[in-house]
Amino acid sequence: MTQTANDAETDSGAEPEVLLDVRGLKVHFPIKSGIIFGRVTGYVYAVDGIDLKIRRGETYGLVGESGCGKSTFGRAVLQLEEPTAGEVHFAGKDLASMKGEELRKQRQHMQMVFQDPLGSLDPRQTVEQLLLEGMRAHGLTKNRDSRQRLIDLLEAVGLPRNALSKYPHEFSGGQRQRIGIARALAVDPELIVADEPVSALDVSVQAQVVNLMQDLQKEFGLTYLVIAHDLAVVRHMSDRIGVMYLGALVEESDADDLYGHPLHPYTRALMSAVPVPDPLVEDTREQILLQGDLPSPANPPTGCRFHTRCPWAQATLCDTERPELRELETVETSKGHRVACHYAEQILSGEIQRRT
């Protein structure tokens, strides 16, 4: 759906502008022990060196298992979490170097939508108060007809006018998520970071919210960073996808190319594990079952972080050198398809086979 926006841009010649440019982002949480002195005994390497770019008008999907650092990354992009290292450039400005009023002004352009709509909406505020709050904070209620704006917002997200005087608990899950989206839209943002926006919803309602987000993107020219663990939903919504494992990107590519040509062993395993609602596919689906669990981000494995579970891991390099995210020199993958695996070429050609 976002394709139309992109096509239009490509037709006009120039590549769309990079809106968000993240460089070497790290967020390490200190682990403290000792009740009184709180001695730091280690760190949780929640986000440990991420580079990525998101172009204006596109949807970037971030997927990965629970605890791999997706939410922390999203929060750090919005400076809701202080980065340990790295830079976040938004529309050309480095957010990490901004403070106070300057940063607050920038926030208007970047909004967040959360997984649990009820948990993120103040239960004592009516929908009207919830929506006006953000608009007031950014001075958007002064010289505009704010009443009309509220009505427009409700209409945009598909809620009836009388919703304004109601409280969040009076709505169904899907409607609450619409309120969360309306609140983010209220301040005219350019970028929306949506953290598991449909995970808490029933499938029948999930599709309503996915469609709504796509419509709004087209209407308002929004740029999305969608964080989710459901690969099928992310693929449906996104132009580009980044796959995370233990605090870092292991693969990044166009949404179509990722399914067509997954290069990283973890991506392959992840995609082979997603059940498909079609018995004919399920009966023949080849699964790569991984052994064990995600290692702790407080004590990540050396070398390639996936080597402890990787069915293709080799005796050299994998457990000693951390592979960089790089583009392969092959014809099969599309431009901008990057992978962090020492042996990606040999795995792709079949030269290295999976242990079974």
Place this chain on the structure above:
Amino acid sequence: MTTTTSHASPPAASGSNQPLLEVEDLRVTFGGRKGPQFTAVDGISFSVAPGQTVGLVGESGCGKSVTSLAIMNLLPGRGNKVTGSVRFDGKELLTLGDAAMRDLRGADLAMIFQDPLSSLNPVVPLGVQVSEVLQRHRRMKKPAANKRSEELLGKVGIPDPTRRLNEYPHQLSGGMRQRALIAMALACEPRMLIADEPTTALDVTIQAQILALLKELVEESGTALMMITHDLGVVAGLCDEVNVLYGGRIVERAARHELFATPRHPYTGGLLASIPRLDLPRGGRLNPVKGSVADNIPWDEGCAFAPRCNSVIDVCTQKSPDLAPDEATSDRLLRCHNPLTTDASDSTQEA
């Protein structure tokens, strides 16, 4: 490890095998007396045979968990009324005494829940919990039970089981806990296992491990499995027969291939059309089911799904549809006045 999901064993056609569990007209009503009454499970009937996997699917609040808790006799004693019949191996469970029910639950009939933490004792090491089950229900001596616990933990894919035996539930990840719970359920080699969203809280790579384990159990030991889930992908790979629930009632029942090839109930079709598929080309819009369960009308006034249904006709809001054999396909039960066409191409994903 690699597996190709296969269904070598014939999809245990119900009827060919004497059912182990027979649920008939099960009804669970909450409230009453002073408060308003609410019928969470509204006359549900199905059966499960040894070696068969029967699925219960439907969205949040449609009565899946209440059905399983009623079968297991685990609903709180007060504030609810359970009627109908639940027979296990011919024995009526709804009128069985507490002690007899407890014996059955430990031995022949086991259940795994969505949240493994709530069903493990937090202050008892894992190994002791598994071992106690074996000592109590299989009358094993302690050393033998300990040895068997270790084997079981290894079998469900817990690495380093000797060390894990001494760990407490909070020291394990969600996937490990769920596997420990399955190990406990398997300890007594139950003839029937009820699994209520056993993988919903887990990552897909861990989910794949657990589902492979359940499949193996059914194929190798002939365990009867009742699988509760909201994930149609899980259903497609695992269940021989599928019951689609809506508002406390079964609206469609069919074997999995038939159900997915030609969904006949508009709700089943709506669910299938609203999920994006990883294996199909991208693009196009999803077709959501409109509204939410809050729009339902009571079943005795018509079809509860009518306000959300794209196939709704006048009779839908006048007369309650019965669950009856579907004439057009003659391979399923259906509760609908105006089912989708049997031409699969236009029943689900539209362009």
